[in-house]
Every structure is written in C-alpha cells, then in structure tokens.
Amino acid sequence: MSKTIEEAEWFYELLDEGDKSLLIERFQQFKIHHVLDIGCGNGISLQLMNLALDADYLEGVELRPWKALVEEYHEIMSGKPNHKKDVSTMEELWNAVFKITSGQAMPKKLWSIAYETSIGEYASQLPPGKKYDAIIVSQVLHMTNERDIQCISEILRNHTHAHSMIYYSMKDDYQQNKAGTLQAEDVFNACCTLMKDLRDRNVKYTLGPKSETQGWCHIYTNL
C-alpha cells in the first residue's frame, strides 16, 4: 500500500512500495535532476529518487562514518532473506538494495555523499549560486543543534530555486539527544526562522503520524 504525505513517517516511504503513481505525478511536476539530502543516513531516499524519478545527480551530507552505516545495514538485515552478507562498502550496499527493489542493476549516476561531515561544515563549502532541484531533510532537525538548523535555513534561502521540491520533517518528542544537540522542547524555537522561510516559500505544513517513542512527526513540503 502506498502512503500519503500525512501517513509517511520517513521521506523514503513516499517512493517505496506499492502503487505510488499519484505521488510520482506530484514529484514529476518539479523536474528533479539534482537532489541534496541533508542527514541522508544510508542514502535510501537518494536511491529511490534515482529509481523512481530518474534524478541523475544524488548528493548528501551525513555526520556518521560510512562504516557505521554498513554495520547498521547488517544489524537491520540480519536473519532476513534479502540480507546480502558480502556488502562491505556503501556502493555495494546501494547496488544490493537497488537490485532487490527494482530487479535491475543500479544505473551509473553521479553520487556525492560527504560522510563524517556536519551540515554546518557542508553549508560553508557550498559554492555561491549552486541550486538544487530538491532538498530533503527527513527526520534530522530534532537531532541536531541551533547552528546546523541555521545552516539548513541558509541552504533553503540560497541554494534552491522557485521550482525546487522541498521536504522537511521532524519529531517533537525525541529524548535521546547527545550533548551539544537540542532538547525536544527547544527544537521548535530553534526552527522559527526556518519555518517562517518555509511559509514564505508557500511550503505547506502537515501533521504526520505519531511514533511510540519520538512523538508526532511534523512535515513541511510543497509536494
């Protein structure tokens, strides 16, 4: 079953599983070639943008090292029939997942993921004038800090164009933050400027599902 924007807890659910023709149509109005996924984790959303929408430049930034993401894949897949035990690099991981999802070999596209890099560091290195056709920030804002949230606002302001697809989501009761990141009750305050910028861009707010341990999911998207 395909999920609507209100039903999906994660961005990738919109492009994963079942009949998604309605959403694909909504995606296609944006003509997405170059995507930036901020806090992209294992790159599953980028891969689905590649598969379902034929986006051809897939770019991401992620705080964790790639080895931790490969280890996480093995932990999650352990004991499952689709588990590819010989995966040891991110490229092998993407190829394995792509093959399982689509039955085809992953087409050669431009991939650029900066691992072990914070949003702030990444934003400071973006060339002025660089514009993305799509920005995804799926379930990241509540895990980060005020400076990185400001940088996410700057990326929205300076590196998107009038027809860029925008998708931001966050949880409102995430209690596992590490030192230096925001407490759940401070996340909305820290996002005030970002939310104003999103409203100014006509990005709509949607209340998404509630998770048992992390609270409600708040979604901002022009999809």
Ligand SMILES: C[S@@+](CC[C@H](N)C(=O)[O-])C[C@H]1O[C@@H](n2cnc3c(N)ncnc32)[C@H](O)[C@@H]1O
């Ligand atoms: C809950 S996961 C979501 C992953 C992915 N966006 C998704 O929807 O499947 C949040 C991700 O954001 C990354 N992250 C958190 N703070 C970050 C920061 N300041 N800079 C870059 N990545 C960050 C985490 O390492 C983690 O992979």
